Amino acid sequence: MSKMNLNRRSFLRATALAGGGMMLGLYPKVAALAQPGRGAAPALAPNAFISIASNGIVTITAKNPETGQSARNMLPMMIAEELDVEWKDIKIVRADLDAKYGSQFSGGSTATPGNWEPMRQIGGAARHMLIAAAAQTWGVPEAECSTASGRVFHKASNRSLGYGELASKAATMPVPDLKSLKLKDPKDYKIIGKTTIGAETKDVVLGKPIFGIDVTVPGMLYATFQKCPVYGGKAVSANLDAIKAMKGVKHAFIVEGQPITGNFMTSDPGLEPGIAIVADSWWAAQSAREKLEVKWDEGKWATQNSVDIAKKADEISKQPAARTLRKDGDVEAVYKSGAKVVEGAYIYPFISHAPLEPQNCTAHFQDGKMEIWATSQTPQNGRGMVSRILGIPENNITIHLVRGGGGFGRRLNNDYMCEAAWISKTVGAPVKLLWTREDDMQHDYFRPGGFQYLKGAVDSNGKLVAWQDHFVGYGDGERFTASGNIDGGEFPARFVPNFLMQSSVMPLGLKTGALRAPRSNVYAWVFQSFIDELAHAAGKDPVQFRLDLLSSGTPGGMNAERMIGVVKLVAEKSGWGQRKLPKGTAMGIGFHFSHQGYFAQVAEVTVLANKKIKVNKVWSAGDIGSQIINPGAAENQTQGAVVDGMSELLQEISLKNGRVVQSNYHQHPMLKMSQTPPIEVHFIKSNNSPTGLGEPALPPILPAVCNAIFTATGERIRTLPITKQGFSFA
Amino acid sequence: MIKLKVNGVTRQHDGDPDMPLLWYLRDELDLKGAKFGCGMGLCGACTVHLNGKPVRSCSTPVSAAANAQVTTIEGLSTDGTHPVQVAWQELDVPQCGYCQAGQIMSACALLAKNPKPNDADIDTAMNGNLCRCGTYLRVRAAIHKAAELTASNATKPATKPAAKSASGAGANLLPRNGGKK
Numbered sequence: 001m002s003k004m005n006l007n008r009r010s011f012l013r014a015t016a017l018a019g020g021g022m023m024l025g026l027y028p029k030v031a032a033l034a035q036p037g038r039g040a041a042p043a044l045a046p047n048a049f050i051s052i053a054s055n056g057i058v059t060i061t062a063k064n065p066e067t068g069q070s071a072r073n074m075l076p077m078m079i080a081e082e083l084d085v086e087w088k089d090i091k092i093v094r095a096d097l098d099a100k101y102g103s104q105f106s107g108g109s110t111a112t113p114g115n116w117e118p119m120r121q122i123g124g125a126a127r128h129m130l131i132a133a134a135a136q137t138w139g140v141p142e143a144e145c146s147t148a149s150g151r152v153f154h155k156a157s158n159r160s161l162g163y164g165e166l167a168s169k170a171a172t173m174p175v176p177d178l179k180s181l182k183l184k185d186p187k188d189y190k191i192i193g194k195t196t197i198g199a200e201t202k203d204v205v206l207g208k209p210i211f212g213i214d215v216t217v218p219g220m221l222y223a224t225f226q227k228c229p230v231y232g233g234k235a236v237s238a239n240l241d242a243i244k245a246m247k248g249v250k251h252a253f254i255v256e257g258q259p260i261t262g263n264f265m266t267s268d269p270g271l272e273p274g275i276a277i278v279a280d281s282w283w284a285a286q287s288a289r290e291k292l293e294v295k296w297d298e299g300k301w302a303t304q305n306s307v308d309i310a311k312k313a314d315e316i317s318k319q320p321a322a323r324t325l326r327k328d329g330d331v332e333a334v335y336k337s338g339a340k341v342v343e344g345a346y347i348y349p350f351i352s353h354a355p356l357e358p359q360n361c362t363a364h365f366q367d368g369k370m371e372i373w374a375t376s377q378t379p380q381n382g383r384g385m386v387s388r389i390l391g392i393p394e395n396n397i398t399i400h401l402v403r404g405g406g407g408f409g410r411r412l413n414n415d416y417m418c419e420a421a422w423i424s425k426t427v428g429a430p431v432k433l434l435w436t437r438e439d440d441m442q443h444d445y446f447r448p449g450g451f452q453y454l455k456g457a458v459d460s461n462g463k464l465v466a467w468q469d470h471f472v473g474y475g476d477g478e479r480f481t482a483s484g485n486i487d488g489g490e491f492p493a494r495f496v497p498n499f500l501m502q503s504s505v506m507p508l509g510l511k512t513g514a515l516r517a518p519r520s521n522v523y524a525w526v527f528q529s530f531i532d533e534l535a536h537a538a539g540k541d542p543v544q545f546r547l548d549l550l551s552s553g554t555p556g557g558m559n560a561e562r563m564i565g566v567v568k569l570v571a572e573k574s575g576w577g578q579r580k581l582p583k584g585t586a587m588g589i590g591f592h593f594s595h596q597g598y599f600a601q602v603a604e605v606t607v608l609a610n611k612k613i614k615v616n617k618v619w620s621a622g623d624i625g626s627q628i629i630n631p632g633a634a635e636n637q638t639q640g641a642v643v644d645g646m647s648e649l650l651q652e653i654s655l656k657n658g659r660v661v662q663s664n665y666h667q668h669p670m671l672k673m674s675q676t677p678p679i680e681v682h683f684i685k686s687n688n689s690p691t692g693l694g695e696p697a698l699p700p701i702l703p704a705v706c707n708a709i710f711t712a713t714g715e716r717i718r719t720l721p722i723t724k725q726g727f728s729f730a
Numbered sequence: 731m732i733k734l735k736v737n738g739v740t741r742q743h744d745g746d747p748d749m750p751l752l753w754y755l756r757d758e759l760d761l762k763g764a765k766f767g768c769g770m771g772l773c774g775a776c777t778v779h780l781n782g783k784p785v786r787s788c789s790t791p792v793s794a795a796a797n798a799q800v801t802t803i804e805g806l807s808t809d810g811t812h813p814v815q816v817a818w819q820e821l822d823v824p825q826c827g828y829c830q831a832g833q834i835m836s837a838c839a840l841l842a843k844n845p846k847p848n849d850a851d852i853d854t855a856m857n858g859n860l861c862r863c864g865t866y867l868r869v870r871a872a873i874h875k876a877a878e879l880t881a882s883n884a885t886k887p888a889t890k891p892a893a894k895s896a897s898g899a900g901a902n903l904l905p906r907n908g909g910k911k
Contacts, residue, residue, distance in 0.1 A: 068826030068863050197822045204827035205815040207763020207803035211828060214762040222757075247746075283746070283753040356767045356775055356828045356862040405765070405828025406862045437768045632822055636868060640825055643864025665772040665860065673866040674853035 020054030056164030067407030082123030109692025195632030248284030301509025321502030326488025329498030357405025375404030445513025448484030524699030588708030597696025737805030
């Protein structure tokens, strides 16, 4: 991730407000936008507005989409801190999609690292201009002025002016050179590092209509969209006349969509084929849909089955790998040297995002212009796709960013936006498209499943000396399916002298995409479970084995010292090796580095009769830099990540005759309250710039639980979901 | 024709009696608080009270509410002063917030019949309400808090500070052990 530099990438501009007051905006220099780092996360172009009304009310525009990570609090907190105002005097407003805000994106745990410096600089610049305005008013040097709680003070003459009184004049002051702008010493922080309550928490508890599904537009119709149950299939004909005759139905028509070709999917295909039913209520549209009789052309994937895919992967694993991604030393020589060799095949399924709010979108096409209300995490991409598919210039498309009922990566794609826009344009009326849960679960961009064939060796001193992984995934040639990629740098590369990472791919007729902590959410389970196998083979304590491993690396990428710090902290907090546990109860550990965050987690697990698992407690230790900006939200996110990760141990999406078998939460479960353990959350505040946390806090819990199960039972979980081996949560 | 009372207001429905109560509330009465999550009574996001009992409105036909009293989250208070809403705000329970109306309605129904529930009581009453963001520890702590607020409102002057949340420690809003008792 590149570090933001406000001077090089953007410029500040101050404007006087009509009726008094000032507005400070940060304008990106367009050429400096989007510089993708490793993984799927483009750099954010930070941009926000502060406006200070003459009555002193400070309004901060939160530019990013909100799907529950509290970005709508955090970005304004950074500004408010340096502006030196009281949090209670801040009003947060939501931005629509607009070029003046630069990139508006939610994903990749990028909001903190991408905004930490520029957001504070914006606040600091505004404060500086308010001081300049006060100094000029009083005819005193700026250096004699100070600020506190939204006022500028001149202590020597016992004078003060509120920001509101100064705002109009401040708007005429020169914007300071941001390089020489002095920001606060962190020890003086009054807002950063203190918990603030969510900007929309009150609306949530009042049941206010703030989500995408709640949008209402005058004259609005309601739509459902039936896609072929087989990916890539399309409707040949349907009983549309009968459907149109049903009560409340206004329109029913086939949407051709875009043809889907190729051996796998690399990105959002946009508008898929299907059948739209538009009615005067959603219930009428959905009731009509249940009477739909369709002749499908199921296309090329109708014979695809999960069991066949698994057999094929097994066959591939016995052949030489298609590609070698990294080779250090000589693993084969180690295996022949008399070292202790361990092998294991790790198999994991596709899983669905299943955000609680099913995909929906409201669109209104009128007079050549499209207005859209969407919960998208990538509204800019969505607007581009709608423009392309419908032939509407981007500047004729308005997008309102509505709160999403969970994202987890699902709303990075904009299929529902394309569908709603197409339907509205076709019927010439505002339309709210709403998917059912079954639509959402069966037409997701799934977390790719995969197969990893591992082999490793420990020497007579118990040191890890060889690591080999044949990754069998999906793709074509050298290309992997979306979020199903792997590379030679995966841990423990650089920490083992003999290391071999290879890959092979199979074609896939299913959409895949990023799920919270993409790749990491299951690779951590593979790598940290197999490290555990090797630790036991070496006869070493799993924590000590990891600390030894982390101490043996060569520089580059992950900072081993920071990881050692969180492993030691979580071991200490959990009392690792210090407590006598009853038979059937054990602790397991996992760590993982992703999205610039360092996390280690320990789970204490009791295995009851019939392989029922009770997770008694979880300890989490993270290092995401020098500040935990909003501690209450950070704790909530971390605990949620642990719950989410535990749920993933239970989930599976499988294919039969090209169709997704699972349709609703009874077949793709989530953890329940009674299954949720107490979760202790700890952070190390290290001397590093703050980074994000929504994603890196998730991966370690999966191996931590499975490693504890092994210690408790002697049974190693090498296949997910854990139910495949007969385990379940009590 | 079906007559019912929703948040104290008499309503009548002349349409499809089999339509789920959820869609009647959301799309005909414009009460958007109850949410659509699964359509099968599996997630609890649509929970409302029918004669004081929590029901999944996505799989309850309007006809089942004939001559009954329906309460939605909009009927708890208009200003967030219901003790459960207060507790939810103080502990900043939500992440995405989508499930929370259902969580709150289930919590209110529990507290109405059991003013001082223990963890096991809470888990039993709340297990049908899924939270995709995993805020269960805060939901549980907020229910304890709401119980304390209600008790102290009933017996103490309003100036008494709210009782401490379930189990003390923790630099933030929640105890480190997530409110386990």
